[in-house]
Amino acid sequence: MKLDYIRLQNFRQYYDSQTIHFSKSSERNVTVIHGENGCGKTALLSGLRWCLYGRVDLPDPDVLINERTEQEASEGAELQVSIELKFRDENRDYTVLRMVEGVKKEGKFHPLNNRFTATYINESGRTVEPKNPQSMISQILPKEMAPYFFFDGERIDHMAKREGSKEIQTAIKNIMGLEILERGISHLKDVGKSFSKELEGVAGAEMQTLMQEKQKLEDSLVALRQRKNQINENISGLNTDKVDIEDALLKAEETRDLQKEKTAHEASKLELQEAIGGKESEIKDLCSSRGYLAFVMPLIKKVSSSIDDRRVKGEIPAGIKKQFVQDLLEVGKCIYKT
Numbered sequence: 001m002k003l004d005y006i007r008l009q010n011f012r013q014y015y016d017s018q019t020i021h022f023s024k025s026s027e028r029n030v031t032v033i034h035g036e037n038g039c040g041k042t043a044l045l046s047g048l049r050w051c052l053y054g055r056v057d058l059p060d061p062d063v064l065i066n067e068r069t070e071q072e073a074s075e076g077a078e079l080q081v082s083i084e085l086k087f088r089d090e091n092r093d094y095t096v097l098r099m100v101e102g103v104k105k106e107g108k109f110h111p112l113n114n115r116f117t118a119t120y121i122n123e124s125g126r127t128v129e130p131k132n133p134q135s136m137i138s139q140i141l142p143k144e145m146a147p148y149f150f151f152d153g154e155r156i157d158h159m160a161k162r163e164g165s166k167e168i169q170t171a172i173k174n175i176m177g178l179e180i181l182e183r184g185i186s187h188l189k190d191v192g193k194s195f196s197k198e199l200e201g202v203a204g205a206e207m208q209t210l211m212q213e214k215q216k217l218e219d220s221l222v223a224l225r226q227r228k229n230q231i232n233e234n235i236s237g238l239n240t241d242k243v244d245i246e247d248a249l250l251k252a253e254e255t256r257d258l259q260k261e262k263t264a265h266e267a268s269k270l271e272l273q274e275a276i277g278g279k280e281s282e283i284k285d286l287c288s289s290r291g292y293l294a295f296v297m298p299l300i301k302k303v304s305s306s307i308d309d310r311r312v313k314g315e316i317p318a319g320i321k322k323q324f325v326q327d328l329l330e331v332g333k334c335i336y337k338t
Contacts (some may be wrong), residue, residue: 001141001149004086004093010066011081012058013040020044048150051098053085053134053143054116064100065109073104089140094120096133214321 003022022031033041047060064081068254073079082099096118102111118133130136141149154201196215200208249259328334 001291002088004088005084006044006048006051007082007084008044009082010069010079011050011064011083012043012066013038014043014047015068016065020102045150048085048147052137052141053146054098055143056179064111065102069105070109073109075104075107077104079109080224081105088318092122094118094140096137177188250314 002024004024005019005021006018007017008128009017018032020033023029033044035041043058046056050064050304052055055061065079066081069079078101080099080101082097082291085098086093086095097116099113099115100111101115102109104110112125116133117129118136119127119129120136196211200211203211246259246263249255
């Protein structure tokens with residue numbers, strides 16, 4: 001989903017009609033909304049959610065109309081609050097409009113009609129108006145996923161903390177469609193238990209004993225997995241606490257220098273561990289390529305000693321002996337090399 005523009009009319013802090021165009025440049029693709037507290041930044045964020053899902057996450061969520069608009073209107077005047085949002089998704093341009101119409105009565109705005117419409121331009125260039133626009137929006141961006149796309153700074157801080165990790169895990173599962181698979185697995189387990197109970201009613205004594213043992217093992221496995229998950233969560237929490245403590249030590253004047261020294265030593269330790277790992281790898285390579293020498297050295301020494309003895313006796317290098325030449329002359333033979 002890429003936002004094109006949002007047009008707010010008499011919504012909370014936005015008097016009359018106000019339009020914000022979002023950057024669509026491939027290079028300068030960030031739109032920054034800056035302003036003082038209370039000027040409408042959070043209201044703009046909530047307006048996006050209200051336009052798409054009809055929900056306002058602000059104090060006094062039932063109060064939609066701009067206060068100035070309400071005060072300036074005469075008694076019995078017809079008023080309206082609306083937000084129009086245009087965005088692009090999957091090569092389609094969508095325009096959605098949520099509007100509340102009402103009248104001013106006894107000095108207050110009283111809603112009468114609520115409307116929500118949506119249109120999109122299909123691949124052939126025709127404008128299509130779906131029969132169920134809310135269902136269409138839910139398919140593009142489910143309401144449960146909206147908090148992870150439209151959120152403020154406080155939300156970021158919450159998501160970064162340990163207690164926000166489960167929400168992020170749930171969001172990832174929703175995006176990847178894993179939640180449906182988990183439900184299927186859970187249902188299959190329930191069906192398996194149902195079949196096991198039916199089988200117990202018709203199984204013999206030996207089969208029942210085996211099934212009971214199987215159930216005990218499965219229960220034990222579930223308990224061990226839960227224990228493992230709890231330990232992993234504790235480890236994750238302790239690691240987070242460790243990081244927080246180290247940050248606090250760095251900020252404290254009394255411990256800042258010691259903490260920096262500790263950090264430097266830890267970095268040096270990691271470098272040494274990497275160097276040791278490299279040397280261990282070299283040793284393994286040497287053992288695999290030349291390790292056989294440790295087993296053949298006794299034989300090499302024995303052969304070397306035998307060669308040295310023959311060399312002392314003049315047998316090595318052998319050469320051509322005088323007696324050999326005389327023998328050839330006596331038999332009248334000749335040897336030559338071509």
